[in-house]
Amino acid sequence: MNQNHVIWHNGFVSRADRNNLNNHISGLVWFTGLSASGKSTIAHLVEKELFGKGILTYVLDGDNVRHGINSNLGFGPEDRKENLRRIAEISKLFVDAGILTLAAFISPCKEDREYIRKRFDGDNFLEIYVKCSIEECEKRDPKGQYKKARAGIIKNYTGISAPYEEPENPDIILNTDEIDIETSVHKVMELLDSRKFILFR
Ligand code: ADP
Secondary structure (H helix, E strand, O other): OOOOOOOOOOOOOOHHHHHHHHOOOOEEEEEEOOOOOOHHHHHHHHHHHHHHOOOOEEEEEHHHHHHOOOOOOOOOHHHHHHHHHHHHHHHHHHHHOOOEEEEEOOOOOHHHHHHHHHHHOOOOEEEEEEEOOHHHHHHHOOOOHHHHHHOOOOOOOEOOOEOOOOOOOOOEEEEOOOOOHHHHHHHHHHHHHHOOOOOOO
C-alpha cells in the first residue's frame, strides 16, 4: 500500500506528559518462552502487583490477541511474523499512552524478537526469558495443546514440531521448573525496580 501521503500527526500531549501525570514511566516488558512455561501466569501476577502500587499496566496475551486483532493469522512462519509485527505496533501505542505494558508471547524466533527490540530501540524495553524444559511444559499442558501437538492435530507447535530459539542475552531468566511462581513474580518486580521502571517521580 502506498504510504507516501500519510503524514504522522503529533498531538499536544506527549508520552512524557502522560508519564508525569501518572507519576510512573511506561515501557514494554516482553516475556518469551515455550507454551506452558508460565509467561501468562507470571505476567498477570506482576500486573496485579503493579496495579496495587497504583501503576497503569496491561497484559497483552498471545491467546487473547489471536482471538481478536490477529484472528486472521495462522502459525506458519509468515503469519507468526505478522502476528508479532502487529503486537509490536500495539505495544508501541500502549507505551505511548503511558501504560507499563507486559507482553506474554512465545515469540520463538530470534529475528522477530530482535525486530521488537529494535522497534523500541532500547527505549524502556526488557526481555524476560521464561525458561522451562519441554518435558515439564508437556507435563503441565494446562490447555491440552501438547497432547494435540504430539497427536499431530495441532501443526507447527513450538517445542514439538516447530523450533524455539533461546534468547542469547535476556534481561533475566526465570527457570520455572526450578523456582515457584511467587519467586518469579518477585524477581520480575525486583528487575523493574532496579531498572527504574517503577520509580515514582
Ligand atoms: P504460558 O503463558 O507460558 O503458555 P501459562 O502461564 O498459561 O504458560 O501456563 C503455565 C502453567 O504452569 C500454569 O497453569 C501454572 O500454574 C503452571 N505452573 C506450575 N509451576 C509453575 C512455575 N513454577 N512457574 C510458572 N508456572 C507454573
